[in-house]
């Protein structure tokens with residue numbers, strides 16, 4: 001099956017890739033798509049990992065197979081915090097060979113019956129969900145997201161991972177991992193890049209209200225736009241008499257002293273809402289995006305960039321492609 005998104009390159013499509021957790025732990029993992037698990041890949045993992053192979057599964061899969069999270073000391077910042085009891089597929093003998101471990105992993109996504117797995121076994125399921133990438137991106141969420149690009153969307157993704165250790169049995173440094181990747185023609189994907197790509201896949205903005213506004217004999221469209229990524233809203237003012245969307249859209253964040261109190265010397269703003277509205281009426285700009293003040297410091301920079309890009313897209317492309325009516329505005 002072809003990947004829906006050309007995010008990971010050929011090696012991952014066929015076999016394994018390296019996922020580097022640059023967000024939290026600095027650990028690198030070998031990873032592959034669960035339903036394509038292959039004995040040779042598992043053998044490669046065991047040789048370069050520490051012998052443990054984890055299956056990454058979603059909460060739905062865990063519920064379906066009656067695999068519940070084991071209680072552990074959550075102060076330990078390792079992957080085992082989300083682990084369930086270990087499993088082997090029912091047809092395996094010892095369950096420990098690379099090929100039997102591949103069988104166990106492959107059968108996770110198709111099995112419906114908790115009785116299909118013996119426990120304890122040799123595969124360690126870790127529970128996570130792709131949505132965790134928004135709030136607490138970890139290796140399990142990233143591995144599941146990568147795998148989801150290669151499977152039919154109606155299936156729950158499963159993935160398998162193993163930490164990469166060096167000759168001394170220590171966690172490999174990224175320097176060593178890079179050399180390892182070249183030696184074995186493997187690609188390295190960073191968790192932060194997985195988060196970035198996940199953000200791009202979704203449209204986070206929804207137009208929830210469209211009204212007209214008269215200002216100095218001009219009619220403006222006023223759009224209330226909700227940001228689902230970080231619950232907050234924007235107001236977008238658009239000139240109705242223009243089809244020229246090549247002009248600039250101004251982005252302005254609410255300034256209490258300048259916009260509300262009218263005191264301009266207290267801030268660093270280039271302009272304030274009132275002046276932007278004059279620019280809009282005079283045709284110097286296409287629209288004004290006015291963002292109410294909220295706690296911006298809690299928003300990672302790349303999330304802001306995503307929203308900004310989608311706002312520009314909303315204002316410049318979607319507006320001209322469709323008539324502005326309330327029904328047509330869900331993005």
Ligand SMILES: [Zn+2]
Pocket residue numbers: 255256257258259267268269272
């Ligand atoms: Zn200001």
